[in-house]
Amino acid sequence: MSREQKLSEIIADHAGREGPLIPILHDVQEEFGCVDEEAEQAIAAALNLTRAEVHGVVSFYHDFKPKADPRPVVQICRAESCKSRGVEALIGDAEQAAGARVKLHTVYCLGLCSSGPNARVGDKLHARLDSAALVKLIENA
Amino acid sequence: MTIVRISDDALARACGADELAAAFAKQGHEVQRVSSWGMHWLEPLVEIDGKGFGPVTVADIDAILDGSSDKAIGTIAEHPFIASQQRLTFARAGKTRPLNLEDYEATGGWAGLKRARRIGSDAIIEEVLASGLRGRGGAGFPAGIKWKTVAGAAADQKYIVCNADEGDSATFADRMVMEGDPFQLIEGMAIAGEAVGASKGYVYIRSEYPDAIAKMQAAARISAQIVAPFVVEIRVGAGAYVCGEETSLLNSLEGKRGEVRAKPPLPALKGLFGKPTVVNNVLTLTAIPHILTEGGAAAYAALGMGRSKGTMPIQLAGNIRHGGLYETAFGITLGELVNDIGGGTASGRPVKAVQVGGPLGAYLHPDQFDIPFDYEAYAAIDALIGHAGLTVFDDTADLRSMARFAMEFCAVESxxxxxxCRIGSTRGVELIDRISAGGRVLAGVETAPQMHNMPKQGRTQDEEIQLLEDLCDTMKFGSLCALGGFTPYPVMSALKHWPEDFRK
Structure with a gap:
């Protein structure tokens, strides 16, 4: 299936929903790894919005990326609770382990605040990380 | 064959509950995946015949089964952490399978909804008012008054919106409800719909909660027939903290940028798509089924203190030995929570500070540990309960860097x-950096002889601190919502109680 077909299929899936834009953007991001200009144009045309309006929404939310990044992503929580449990001391080792191969992404809170430091890879969560465990997680990402 | 109960809560899974469950199943035991008891330091917790073992790894299995395990904690329900709680919202925690309708009905599920349908809109609102229930999202607005406003508004369509955008660090009660007792939330929403005349409900869940999203989607599907004609739909956020603010959340649901709306008009009158809308937090809505049972409202109002009625699911987090979910009536002191129940810090070092209420909450000093958990008592000392999350810090914490982080966080999420909020937060980060550097020195073009109007000296550290106080004042009173308005709380409280961290 071509890219355009897939795109219009995603848009059609959400036809008739109230406030369909965010659900569409989630599906597009999931499918293509990004919401690029072409996607913005197609979505804008289908929802009777301007591309500027769609772009405004895409650029507002941290989850939507303008360009696909093929690298695996490891999300590390660096909010207060994980800080109080020492996440900042792990960042140096983590960055070294990640190098250019893995993208480290800071998030603010994964909701496991009593057992940090925490990280997320895909939909799998990891708690009680120490330096060795985090490095292993990054190496296996 | 033994029946083994292991939680499928996200925290238990992150600590290895899935691998553990698979290992028990492989040995031929029946594994039931239940909700979490909320004793997070013991996860993954294994329950066999009411007796608990934790934290368990695969290597402990043989010892558990032959009765020689040193991880035994005795009868779970009698554990002091559980036995000393007053659980209403979390009454089912640890006891039921989250997506099992039989378990839910057997523990009193849908009784509140059935009774609500029998007594009708006016009586429902009367009972919610009588219970004294206040919004659990942070603002503490009386839920019954909000409902009454929506019920009284004339419109062809009304909405119930559940705010499950639990972005505050140190909070996880919403997540635990959605993952552990999702039908209770759906029941609460259906009762709200019945009360105000809304036929459609949205649950807006943050995208950082994949487990909660999956559970709520399944629960909405399974319970569709029971709550019909009320319809519940799950929507997923997209990584914007500010969408936890109710008007920003409504914009996001409509497919717009999550920008805050000016109030008035109140969402209760012009909310989602301009229609009258109840926006309530997960914990507010999950308190409802209990309140709507026979005599529930009076029982709820009998708990708590002052104008803070009922129970609050308090979340013990950060550097704390016994972290987890502790639901109790309002009025308990901070010291009891941190030292007696939480067991002090996990690191074993002295407690330096406790941040109450997430990233926008004040840092409290151990000198303030006698303060009772109560909306008004906290407001009186320039602090807030917020979503009742506690982050404990030991004496290695640097409060200046935490104050800087509060500003930085506000700048990222504004x-x-x-x-x-937009500019002040960035200026705040710069100011704190200059305070760290000891003050402001004139440099570059500022020192040129042509700059007649420039002050002749830079600013001292004290003058910079004064400027930070002014900035906080501007943000507190000039911001449109709680993000910019409450960021000064952590900054000012850090400055007030730990001035030595700023002046070093």
Missing amino acids: CGKCTP
Whole structure:
């Protein structure tokens, strides 16, 4: 299936929903790894919005990326609770382990605040990380 | 064959509950995946015939089964952490399978909804008012008054919106409800719908909660027939903290940028798509089924103190030995929570500070540990309960860097609509950096002889601190919503109680 077909299929899936834009953007991001200009144009045309309006929404939310990044992503929580449990001391080792191969992404809170430091890879969560465990997680990402 | 109960809560899974469950199943035992008891330091917790073992790894299995395990904690329900709680919202925690309708009905599920349908809109609102229930999202607005406003508004369509955008660090009660007792939330929403005349409900869940999203989607599907004609739909956020603010959340649901709306008009009158809308937090809505049972409202109002009625699911987090979910009536002191129940810090070092209420909450000093958990008592000392999350810090914490982080966080997450928040937060980071550097020195073009109007000296550290106080004042009173308005709480409280961290 071509890219355009897939795109219009995603848009059609959400036809008739109230406030369909965010659900569409989630599906597009999931499918293509990004919401690029072409996607913005197609979505804008289908929802009777301007591309500027769609772009405004895409650029507002941290989850939507303008360009696909093929690298695996490891999300590390660096909010207060994980800080109080020492996440900042792990960042140096983590960055070294990640190098250019893995993208480290800071998030603010994964909701496991009593057992940090925490990280997320895909939909799998990891708690009680120490330096060795985090490095292993990054190496296996 | 033994029946083994292991939680499928996200925290238990992150600590290895899935691998453990698979290992028990492989040995031929029946594994039931239940909700979490909320004793997070013991996860993954294994329950066999009411007796608990934790934290368990695969290597402990043989010892558990032959009765020689040193991880035994005795009868779970009698554990002091559980036995000393007053659980209403979390009454089912640890006891039921989250997506099992039989378990839910057997523990009193849908009784509140059935009774609500029998007594009708006016009586429902009367009972919610009588219970004294206040919004659990942070603002503490009486839920019954909000409902009454929506019920009284004339419109062809009304909505119930559940705010499950639990972005505050140290909070996980919403997540635990959605993952552990999702039908209770759906029941609460259906009762709200019945009360105000809304036929459609949205649950807006943050995208950082994959487990909660999956559970709520399944629960909405399974319970569709029971709550019909009320319809519940799950929507997923997209990584914007500010969408936890109710008007920003409504914009996001409508497919717009999550910018805050000016109030008035109140969402209760012009909310989602301009229609009257109840926006309530997960914990507010999950308190409802209990309140709507026979005599529930009076029982709820009998708990708590002052104008803070009922129970609050308090979340013990950060550097704390016994972290987890502790639901109790309002009035308990901070010291009891941190030292007696939480067991002090996990690191074993002295407690330096406790941040109450997430990233926008004040840092409290151990000198303030006698303060009772109560909306008004906290407001009186320039602090807030917020979503009742506690982050404990030991004496290695540097409060200046935490104050800087509060400003930095506000700068990253600001929606950009109002100036004090958008610009003030960035200026705040710069100011704290200059305080760290000991003050402001004139440099570059500022020192040129042509700059007649420049002050002749830079600013001292004290003058910079004064400026930070002014900035906080501007943000507190000039911001459109709680993000910019409450960021000064952690900053000012850090400055007030730990001035030595700023002046070193």
